[in-house]
Amino acid sequence: MALRRIVLSLAVVLLLVAGVLPVAVMAGRSLVVDGRLGLAAYHGLLASSRQWELLGNSLRLAGLVTVAAVALGVPAGLLLGRTDLPGRRALGTLLALPLLLPPSVTAVAWMGAAAPSGPVVRLLGAGASAVLSSFLFGLPGTVLVLATAFAPLVMLLVAAALRSVPPRMEEAGLLVARWPAVLLRVTLPLVAPGVLLAAALVFLMALGEVSVPPTLRYPVFAVESLTRFAAFYDLAAATAAAMPLVALTAAVLGAEALLVRRTRGTTGMESRGAGRALVVPLGRWRRPAAVAAWSLAGLLVGLPLAVLLVRAGGAASYAEALGRAGDALGRSLLLAALGGALLAVVGFLLAVLAWERHGRLWAVPDAVALFLFAVPAAVLGVGLIVTWNRPWANVVYATPLILLLGYLGHFTAVSLRLSRASLELVPAGLVEAARVAGVGWGRRLLWVVAPGAWRGIAAAGLAGAAFCLRDVGMTLLVHPPGWDTLPVRIMTLAANGAPSLIAALSVILVAATLVPVVLLGAVLGRREVLP
């Protein structure tokens, strides 16, 4: 059992070093100004009415994005995870795409739609530009872009929770009522914790988002506080400005955990027990539902992508884009592959820790990983700089290892949860038989558990790779010289870069992101694996 303790402890330590240490060091650093301990860096943080106004804007934005994402994501999750909707796998892939793209790319696409020279305005007439612009630039447009970007998270978590609902409960309901009533009174209450978790994550991701609000000119606390305090070139003040977001993250996740504890249901990580998940037949509603779902996907995902394609123009734009950023694309793919592999391994080990309920604190890594997933990327980025920017740590700070550490800290929750769900599918009897036969823990893990959960582990790696590929907030801050990724290159070229170049780069990023997404779809399309 020493091996088990060493391996699992190593995974926990990696998570702590990658994520918790930077946040803790940053919090500590904000308390030291000019070598003295105190709250000087916090003075004036919320002193002006403007700061409170911005905090109000942030909460309003996060609230509206959450409502919109839940309103879109829950029905989509139900349709894709439980019904016989035609083409649901392709639809799921299309709807999931915005989650795996930097939201700024979606914003660029919508800005292209509203531009006077854009294809939508050409189609609808010159007057449409002003109307579209007035909608897009400000709160409504920011809500639209972020809700589109985050609704897939709700969809996926609801679909995962649905697969964990015990079929016998729905079967019992069907004895006395029809599907709509069963869905409303049995299924939805059972997946309520999954919806609650998704809502909390969307709220926090919207709260910490720093790329879309400035692009669409909606002032929020996360952007303004970090930028205004950093204008002093004072790291203590800058880190202090980030701490309210860290505190809010902890508070929201704490409240979510308390609410979930009081609710009887599933977040998608529990075993559903015996039996296959039931499928809701749509009957005569099958075709209208398909038309509605595909139309919505076309409007929210297809339209911005089409605009990007049109704005990018011909081959010359792509040639220029590849000339300008081909190296960044290569680095993005390499880092995504390495990050995905690392996340798959560490996520799997931490999932095993929770699955085996090893030690007294088996549930802690999951909660910590979730917290780190919800902490704004820019906050984690500043924390990594504060922690690792030391001469003795150049082997980390001055190399791509700093990015891999950041990815591990930020995205372990994704791989942990996917691996954890797949572990429920490993036959307990098989593991027990191996144990009784004298097979040690390491060999059991390698030859019994991992093969049984391989699709979940592969899915964890691919989803992790996709998240690494899309990251901007942290990579922008900590990438070593010459190691910028494609999303970062798009951001830096956007300053006075031609719209066709930015659109072509965005299309290339979408294409690159489709690789893990399609593979993920293929892996998750198998019925026996959770979505």
Added chain:
Amino acid sequence: MRRCLAAILGLGVLLLPACTRRATRPGAGTGEVVAYVSEDQVFSQPVLERFERETGIRVRAVYDTEETKSTGVMNRLLAEKDNPQADLYWANEPIRAEVLRQRGVAEPYRSPAAEGLPETFRDPEWHWTGFSARLRVLVVHTPLKGEPPASVMDLADPRWRGRVVLANPLFGTTTSHVAALFVALGDEGARSFLERLKANGVVLSTSNGESADQVAAGQATLSLVDSDDAINRIRRGDALQMIVPDQAPGGLGCFVVPNAVVLVRGGPHPEAARRLADFLLSPQTERQLAEADCAQIPLHAGVPVPPDVPSLATLSVMEVSWAEVAAKMMAIQPELQAWVGS
């Protein structure tokens, strides 16, 4: 599973050389230089690529963005002061280069390529040297009804109430310009201007580029931006007119903002950094930046420029002490923050 593990190990082996090669500091050796760049990447990258082609020295760069200037390369240089990763900083304006000198980050270097550059656009002790300049100009939406503005002070003219957009003065060249106004007009004069500006309903944007876009789209009528933001958009047909302000005799003069080269003290590749500095300060680079869409104004005499690029020789220029403006910029930050937040 075994294949998965092999793949993971393989990828790890692939990365290992990249990590260990620079185990102490990035780009160890003489064939590389690490540059932090605030000039827009779309304009600076071709210059650095030409340097790579002509010298064989690889440039590893970190670029700034429009929206994240807060956490941009300037903060990174200060954060890395005791553990420098960069060799050279290409600043897009000299005030922050001057701040780096004052904070002990800049290494003095008298480049031979700086011969012939005006003394007014460099640090007297060669901690930074200016080249290729931009002007701070007014842009108006076209067609404009009535008399066009002629001075930066016109931004506070009630004629433009609610129609003026200005980049956040806590960042970029707008900060430098406001600090220069404090030096030129005196504290009271500048404060009065800012108050009148606020009373005139000025709208703040995240960057000069965004300000120019808002004016081009007709969302605002007037703004104060950099000449490259204006010329770039005029060349692509946006509805903008550029006005060089304060050209009347005895007026303030136009605020000129050169790029600046700073060598980083303790940088890992000092020799390569000096070669890059020489390259950036050369007339050839100034010509390249004049012909690009940023349309920057050469400071070397006799460099040919496109017809829409203004010439400093024909302009009335605001005379400033860069050290004084840099000190003022740091001093007025709390005041500016309060102004932005009020």
